[in-house]
Amino acid sequence: KNQVEQSPQSLIILEGKNCTLQCNYTVSPFSNLRWYKQDTGRGPVSLTIMTFSENTKSNGRYTATLDADTKQSSLHITASQLSDSASYICVVSAEERGRGGADGLTFGKGTHLIIQP
């Protein structure tokens, strides 16, 4: 069964500090992995997408990594800001011929990140 596990479930850090969120998956055959940011009371917004051949991708202070061999991804946030407080959701897509929902999408339950001043 395709699964996506995220850790930690929640995290509190001080403003200005760095943090790393983890995503482990068992989705197969793998197509791509997205990280979404969901602010409180709003819908998720895509931060980055990574395909099999990509190891690292950055979007401002956000850097995502992918290790397709170990089936792990991380999202690193540098110099955190209060606006980074949100839930971060990892979504893994299987190739269309695979299983798991709409076009093979499997969602993690998210990491709830709180940045304290």
Next chain:
Amino acid sequence: DAGVIQSPRHEVTEMGQEVTLRCKPISGHNSLFWYRQTMMRGLELLIYFNNNVPIDDSGMPEDRFSAKMPNASFSTLKIQPSEPRDSAVYFCASRSTSGSRGEQFFGPGTRLTVL
């Protein structure tokens, strides 16, 4: 573009009542998705449409749930009769391309409370 539009933003109803949630996708997008989000289960796909045709409704929890997409610019999710366990935030999302690499754009969600 205004993005994906959902209405109402909040709905409070009593058990047994019919609830209809509405969604207007981004113009030109040909895929539409309905999700339910709870603290316990996270985001769950309920149903999705390609070119107004339901493709996968395996996530619809039971017969009380139904979804329609009569045209490319409008979709509804109906719950009849509603139950307290249906309380959740319901999101609609749209995508411009078929295939899993296309980005889904989410609406602001409808927070449903069933008393």
